Amino acid sequence: MAELRRYRQGEGAPDVALVEARRQSRRVVLSWADGSHGEFPQRWLRDHCACSACRHPLTRERLYSLLDDPLWTTLDTHDALAEQEVAADCLSLTWADGHRSRFDAGWLHQRRPGQALDTLLPRAAPWQLDFSPHHVSHAEFSDSQAGRQRWIEALLRDGLVLLDDGPRELETVSRIAEQIGPQRATNFGARFDVRSVPNPNNAAYTAIGLALHTDLPNWRQPPDIQLLYCLENDAEGGESSFTDGFAAARELRERDPQAFRLLSETPIDFRFQDDGHDIAVRQPVIDLDSDGEPCEIRFNNWIRDTLSLPLAQIDAWYDAYHAFWQVLREPQRRVELTLAPGQMVAFDNRRVLHGRNAFDPNTGKRHLQGTYLDLDMLQSHLRVLTR
Ligand SMILES: [Fe+2]
Known part of the structure; x- marks a missing residue:
């Protein structure tokens, strides 16, 4: 047919x-x-x-x-x-x-009408408090369809998955990405290096701690999947942390429905500027799907732009933002890990927030390489693997 x-x-x-x-x-x-x-x-x-x-x-x-x-x-x-x-x-x-x-x-x-056609894709499952991410080895991912399938299914379901024991070779992250689909390029290029550099244009390129955030919420379509591959991690500090933004948003709706409503109904401005770019968008912090469930989180304090709202809404919005932050940063919903050289974390950037502790560049080197992938390519790859 x-x-x-x-x-x-x-x-x-x-x-x-x-x-x-x-x-x-x-x-x-x-x-x-x-x-x-x-x-x-x-x-x-x-x-x-x-x-x-x-x-x-x-x-x-x-x-x-x-x-x-x-x-x-x-x-x-x-x-x-x-x-x-x-x-x-x-x-x-x-x-x-x-x-x-x-x-x-x-x-x-x-295809009988009224019968939902099986999409064959795992549904996103919110993290429970005992959540720990699934691991797949680099060899399983590269050499077997089953390994790659498990990696994709975990990523679609949990929004976070780890790949272990890869080579300590530059650009491995791009080779991994391209087994799934083309790298999604942004104003930082197709692949970016996370380490402290002189004259940084982005907080990630410093040694400071990074509070939980999503990347590039200033784009109309922020990158779907982020891959971060660890090449060196000897410096003191620099632990990575993650939290499920969808689970946190649902928790906020329980505790403070008014805050949830404000954050999901009030578009605010996000903006990144450097010498060659000025990329801006106006969107809510929590975006909802047609069923009223969270389908996208935009949370990044560095590139949140001027808060341009009617006077009567400003204080209420700040209260709501603060209430959401309280839920997001709760230690019991956070996964914290120290990436080992040859290890890669992949996560749904529009769902899972990520951050890292400050590191001391005088105690050793820390070097990650990252890239992004479109969710479409992940879903496509899974459909082909399971034909
Ligand atoms: Fe980031």
């Missing part, structure tokens, strides 16, 4: 042999051997025809254009099917204009 993924077959799969097809007011009602039924509007069936004229056999993209099909207007009010034929493994339809469509029984079974 013009798809690279097969519908479920074999042991434990439902018996998806078709047993009956009936027509009922411009719908086709199907029954399968496992006892399930599905009603399909004729328009839906015509739209999803997967013959080589309707779907390109190589690109698998839709060629059929319902908007240009004279049959479409008929389908609105009339039965436009000339004939239907049922076999155990397929439904064959002949339309009034002579076009023929053929649908696999199992493909239709998976």
Whole structure:
């Protein structure tokens, strides 16, 4: 059916042999051997025809254009099917204009209207208080599909995963990223070095402690996934810490619904400026999805710009921001770790806040290399691995 993924077959799969097809007011009602039924509007069936004229056999993209099909207007009010034929493994339809469509029984079974199509992606699970991140070894990640799959699934589920025992080689982070997809470049380049440098343009390039934050909330789309690869970490201090921003936002909603509402409904300004850039956006600190659940956290005190709000809202906003910060920084929700050379942490930058303790550059070297990846590439890689 013009798809690279097969519908479920074999042991434990439902018996998806078709047993009956009936027509009922411009719908086709199907029954399968496992006892399930599905009603399909004729328009839906015509739209999803997967013959080589309707779907390109190589690109698998839709060629059929319902908007240009004279049959479409008929389908609105009339039965436009000339004939239907049922076999155990397929439904064959002949339309009034002579076009023929053929649908696999199992493909239709998976797509019966009202049945959510399995996305095959793990859902984000908020950290519990005893949360500790999943580890995958560099060798498992590089040499086996199963290792890479576990790494991606943990990252999608927990928003944080560790990779252990990689080489102490420059640019390894880019090689790892590119096994998944192209590096997402920003104004700091495709790959960045985290160590203290003279004349820094960013707090990360100093030795000071970094309070929990998300990177680049001043972009309309901040980077999705951040990879931080440790090359050297001998300096005293510099421990990394992480907290689940979604879990903290939900906790804030419990404790202080008014603060949660203010932070999710009030856009504020974020801005980064240097000699060549001025990247700014106005967005709320907590963004919600269509179900009202947190789907993005923008929290970065360095690049929070002038707070430009009506006078009556300013104090209330500061109170709400402070209340959220109290929850975010609670030690029991924080994962703290010292990255070892050859270890990489990957996290969902739009969900998990990260920070680090100050380090003393006089006691040793600390050098991390980082890059970003788009979530789309991660999800795509997982779908391909599990085909
Ligand atoms: Fe950062």
